[in-house]
Amino acid sequence: MNSYFKRPTEYYRRTQWTYPDTLRVRGSVIPRILPDVLIIITFASTIQFIDSLRVLPFRLVFPSVIAPALSVVVGLILAFRTNTAYDRFWEGRKLWSSLDVQIRNFSRMIWVGMKETAHTSVSGGASSISLTAANPVGASSSTALGAHLFGRGPNKTANREAPKVSSTVTLTETHHADDFEKVLVIKLLLAFAVSVKHHLRQEFGIRYFDLEYLLPEGFIPCAATDHVEIKTPHDKAVGDRHRQYNEEPWTIEAGNDDGQMSLPLEIVYALSLWVIGESRAGRIETSLIGNLLGSINSMTDIFTNMERIVFTPIPLAYSIHLRQVVFLYCFALPFTFIELLGWHTVPLMGLVSFTLFGMEGIGTEIENPFGKDANDLHMDDFCRDLKRELDYLVNLRNTVPGAHA
DSSP states (O other): OTTTSOOGGGGTOOSSSOOOGGGOOTTSSHHHHHHHHHHHHHHHHHHHHHHHHTOSSSOOOOOTTHHHHHHHHHHHHHHHHHHHHHHHHHHHHHHHHHHHHHHHHHHHHHHHHBOBOOOOOOOSSOOOOOTTSOOOTTSOOHHHHHHHHTTOOGGGOOOOOOOOOOTTOOOOSSSOHHHHHHHHHHHHHHHHHHHHHHHHTTOOSSOSTTTGGGSOTTOOOSSOOSSOOOOOOOOTTTSSOOOOSSOOOOOOOTTOTTOOOOHHHHHHHHHHHHHHHHHHTTOBOHHHHHHHHHHHHHHHHHHHHHHHHHHSOSOHHHHHHHHHHHHHHHHHHHHHHHHHHGGGHHHHHHHHHHHHHHHHHHHHHHSSTTSSSTTSOOHHHHHHHHHHHHHHHTTSOOOOTTOBO
16 A cells, blocks of 8 residues: 555655755756766866966956846746746646546446446456456457457457466456456556557557556557667758658558557557447447547547657757857856956856756756656656556446346
């Protein structure tokens, strides 16, 4: 229980005894900005050393009015950069919370709102069901059901190594055989969240410990395979975008093998097929059909908005200009301090550059909240907590009157 119910600070403080935030380096932007700070300190030391030798016919001194004039511009640019990055971070967190809401609602509605048919109980064994265990003895073939869910025939699925069957997962009088079809769908809901996490991190394929056994046995994704060719984006700083003028005309036609779809979209397509099929069979309450389809639409909308954050970074021109302005400001500032402060200019410039580059580094660190860095969203923990919730849900007995035909 302690691993599930966490205080907010436990996501960042992994142990009870740790350094104060003032002394912490891990999770800070110090490793990112340290080279820039050293460059400014070296430049300030060089300027002070040359000026102290008096080898030049003039002093390396600028009027002090330059610093206030430039500081306003630098402050506005840095504030806009940091606020924009935090807005992206906060929006990513809100989107993941919305995804949790849709999965929780969808799983609860099908677990208690789906009609079940009578089956002969299988005695013996434990009564617990695991979301990551292999298919239990006595349940219908998950390969055929998985092919049905994804709208594919037997020839569209490929065999992969079958997982070991857990002896603790058996049918009892508490769980009907229909429960295992619902568990398969709930596993797809969890697989959607996990696949979204991997997709946003540019981790393609299904060979992950937290994803492979959530999908139907024998399922092979249409595009997100283990060997995906990731195209290197063209750098606009080098030249204009490459344009192809001799491409073949685009068209949409049945039987085209070049079509691709990301794994999360395949899963929501499978869920849509399942909801429509069960509703036509009369096994889902009519009042729930609209809610289930609405949850699927919301999941697609959330996934698309997450893609928007990942694949729409801060414009390159803005990032380049911001760093150029900060460097120019830090290069100009020592000339206004040398006459008054002397060698004290060097540590002062270290402090100023640490502050300015730190603000710029924070914006760069949090603008994509879906990575694996210390300051990114803890999506691994979010998915693990969601699995615990769904594991508990599928072991609850459906006591709704008339649920068992």
